[in-house]
Amino acid sequence: MPGAEPVSIGGGPNGVLVVHGFSGTPQSMLGLAQAFGSAGFAVELPRLPGHGTSVDDLATTTFGDWSEAVERAYEELAARCQRVVVAGLSMGATLAAGLAVRHPEIAGLVVINGAFAPLGPAVRDGLEQAIAAGVARIPGPGNDVADPNETELAYAEVPPPALLSLLLALDVLQEELSSIRCPALVITSDQDHVVPPASSEHFAASIGGPVEQMRLVRSFHVATLDYERADLEARAVAFATRVTGDR
Numbered sequence: 001m002p003g004a005e006p007v008s009i010g011g012g013p014n015g016v017l018v019v020h021g022f023s024g025t026p027q028s029m030l031g032l033a034q035a036f037g038s039a040g041f042a043v044e045l046p047r048l049p050g051h052g053t054s055v056d057d058l059a060t061t062t063f064g065d066w067s068e069a070v071e072r073a074y075e076e077l078a079a080r081c082q083r084v085v086v087a088g089l090s091m092g093a094t095l096a097a098g099l100a101v102r103h104p105e106i107a108g109l110v111v112i113n114g115a116f117a118p119l120g121p122a123v124r125d126g127l128e129q130a131i132a133a134g135v136a137r138i139p140g141p142g143n144d145v146a147d148p149n150e151t152e153l154a155y156a157e158v159p160p161p162a163l164l165s166l167l168l169a170l171d172v173l174q175e176e177l178s179s180i181r182c183p184a185l186v187i188t189s190d191q192d193h194v195v196p197p198a199s200s201e202h203f204a205a206s207i208g209g210p211v212e213q214m215r216l217v218r219s220f221h222v223a224t225l226d227y228e229r230a231d232l233e234a235r236a237v238a239f240a241t242r243v244t245g246d247r
Contacts, residue, residue: 004052009037015081021090035233062165108243144221
């Protein structure tokens with residue numbers, strides 16, 4: 001899909017891995033990636049498997065594939081950088097948290113409207129019933145943006161098994177959150193129609209490292225494209241600069 005290409009920005013000596021969300025593409029995180037790049041960071045913004053091409057491709061992937069792709073991107077960036085911060089939106093924040101569990105050397109996390117709290121058995125049961133009934137597509141969560149001049153490049157529909165794999169991963173993550181000890185910047189939109197703001201609070205209360213929070217009052221779920229994106233970018237860059245010891 002035009003505009004869905006991965007992004008790589010040279011810089012250093014420190015880096016930032018930027019991760020987009022479920023059904024989305026690097027387009028939703030491009031402004032943030034460029035802000036990190038302008039601040040001198042080396043930046044990698046990968047396109048997750050099955051994203052940015054066709055829904056049929058997404059149907060062949062699961063959370064495990066997305067996690068492996070993020071792992072490879074992190075290892076490649078870490079190999080050429082002294083310290084690395086990981087920033088993610090929605091499921092990208094979930095993937096960022098998983099990286100921090102596996103890599104305690106990560107300098108910090110920037111999690112934006114992250115999916116962390118389990119959604120409960122009703123949602124999972126509904127997806128399992130849809131799969132059993134042969135439902136191939138359900139409405140996707142993309143483009144929850146308040147600014148009418150911005151549009152997220154995302155699938156309008158998604159395959160139920162792919163979404164179910166994310167929900168199952170959230171169950172596993174619960175037992176691991178307390179092992180995250182790096183600093184975290186938790187950014188939350190008060191008006192989010194995809195992930196409840198309480199999910200951010202759950203993350204902030206569950207991890208073992210220091211937490212600072214930023215609330216957005218005019219932005220919806222895809223805050224990186226929304227009204228307060230400039231403030232979000234400035235806060236994220238300042239946080240990354242601080243935790244990597246650049247200033």
